[in-house]
Amino acid sequence: MxxxxxxxxxxxxxxxxxxxxxxxxxxxxxxxxxxxxxxxxxxxxxxxxxxxxxxxxxxxxxxxxxxxxxxxxxxxxxxxxxxxxxxxxxxxxxxxEVVPGIPALCAGAALLGAPLTHDFAAISLSDLLTPWDVIEKRIIAAAQADFVMVIYNPKSRKRNWQLQKTREIVLGYRDGHTPVGIVTAAMRPEQVVHITTLDQLHLADVNMQTTVFIGNSSTCASAGFMFTPRGYGKKYAIG
Amino acid sequence: MxxxxxxxxxxxxxxxxxxxxxxxxxxxxxxxxxxxxxxxxxxxxxxxxxxxxxxxxxxxxxxxxxxxxxxxxxxxxxxxxxxxxxxxxxxxxxxxEVVPGIPALCAGAALLGAPLTHDFAAISLSDLLTPWDVIEKRIIAAAQADFVMVIYNPKSRKRNWQLQKTREIVLGYRDGHTPVGIVTAAMRPEQVVHITTLDQLHLADVNMQTTVFIGNSSTCASAGFMFTPRGYGKKYAIG
Structure with missing residues (x-):
């Protein structure tokens, strides 16, 4: 720079x-x-x-x-x-020269705890450049294969139904108690961090600056954090 | 720190x-x-x-x-x-406090060009903590839904067949000419950056420090770079 x-x-x-x-x-x-x-x-x-x-x-x-x-x-x-x-x-x-930076998916994950410690899929819900049927196909595939999901562009002034449609699709594959992290304006003064569930996702306040993290079947929420175990607990004594 | x-x-x-x-x-x-x-x-x-x-x-x-x-x-x-x-x-x-950083997927992508400008899935091939059938299900889902794929832990001293199995699976859904980026030890003195194709992936030199980027159906390779168009070219005059 x-x-x-x-x-x-x-x-x-x-x-x-x-x-x-x-x-x-x-x-x-x-x-x-x-x-x-x-x-x-x-x-x-x-x-x-x-x-x-x-x-x-x-x-x-x-x-x-x-x-x-x-x-x-x-x-x-x-x-x-x-x-x-x-x-x-x-x-x-x-x-x-492309200079890498800290993406919203890392900034948001850090504020939530560690939701991305296992395989994840990043999906943008903006259908401005990508047809909705392609986006929907990706949501279904990620939900089916138990990827943690990072949702970019969940909502804009003109787009208001895509996140709720995503919730409906994922509920077909995941429990309603699955932790969902909502991070708006990560690391900026107006930052808001909130942990909810897939069931309650339709009540969450999201906007163009929000990234949404949907846990996989192992993701836990506890005391203001969410994290996705990688599997150490199944193999080693960690308690 | x-x-x-x-x-x-x-x-x-x-x-x-x-x-x-x-x-x-x-x-x-x-x-x-x-x-x-x-x-x-x-x-x-x-x-x-x-x-x-x-x-x-x-x-x-x-x-x-x-x-x-x-x-x-x-x-x-x-x-x-x-x-x-x-x-x-x-x-x-x-x-x-979790302090976010620049993940290998961003460091490697920057060295390759811009392979991750559209939806992508990150998958680790290590079956130390995750059963291979879960990993394979994720590879199939990501390939089917045309996610760019970022492969972590493609190979270790004891694991040598998982990346070739991944190549075989993805070849069932994607063209053999699909660009594949191979980045080893990104941003370190021993860094190696190489662009190949899905067909030729079995010839690539990978190790425990390597991240592999498999393009989606739109990813292009040109003059030593690879990038994934987000769709501007279909909607706007960009030439």
């Missing part, structure tokens, strides 16, 4: 890092303007700027890194891995 | 942070000694030490956080979330 001339990002996320980016050129765009944002980043980079394209959490999980690569391929921009110093640089080309 | 009196961890991980933990009491144990490690951490904490129990990556993903909570419950140790200042502290109790 300190080496960048230009910082491109969604307005809210750019605001979160204002103190770190003083003196840099800043390009911020609105929600759902991801294509415009990457286009601006590519334009600045192709004209010689060192560009930081910022996301919240990890840039590779439901965030901007994928679209950046996709648009480079579509626009026939040669991409060189930032660490590949043997690459042929005679053609105009772009060095891209 | 700086506030801890005692640091407990697997020897290799303790060695990685030696410069940060000078002057602290250090308890390091061998591989597969997780129960002993948590027991030592709990004993130190119950006797009044501020204890840091360290894992590599994120402590909540196939790591120590889950076992710590499980052993507290088994041993009837009251746990108070570190941020819960209203908790009743008259009974002997333990404050636990």
């Amino acid at each position: 300190s080496g960048a001339d230009t910082v491109v990002g969604y307005g809210t996320y750019v605001d979160l890092i204002r103190p770190l980016i003083k003196g840099k050129e800043i390009i911020s765009t609105g929600m759902t303007k991801e294509v415009e944002r990457v286009a601006a980043a590519l334009a600045a980079a192709m004209s010689g700027s060192a560009v930081a394209l910022v996301s919240s959490g990890d840039p590779g999980i439901y965030a901007m890194a994928g679209l950046a690569f996709e648009m480079c391929v579509q626009r026939r921009i040669d991409v060189i891995p930032a660490g590949d110093f043997l690459a042929n640089t005679e053609k105009p080309s772009l060095r891209i | 700086s506030g801890a009196d005692t640091v407990v961890g697997y020897g290799t991980y303790v060695d990685l942070i030696r410069p940060l933990i000078k002057g602290k009491e250090i308890i390091s144990t061998g591989m597969t000694k997780e129960v002993e490690r948590v027991a030592a951490a709990l004993a130190a904490a119950m006797s009044g030490s501020a204890v840091a129990l360290v894992s590599s990556g994120d402590p909540g993903i196939y790591a120590m956080a889950g076992l710590a909570f499980e052993m507290c419950v088994q041993r009837r140790i009251d746990v108070i979330p570190a941020g819960d200042f209203l908790a009743n502290t008259e009974k002997p109790s333990l404050r636990i």
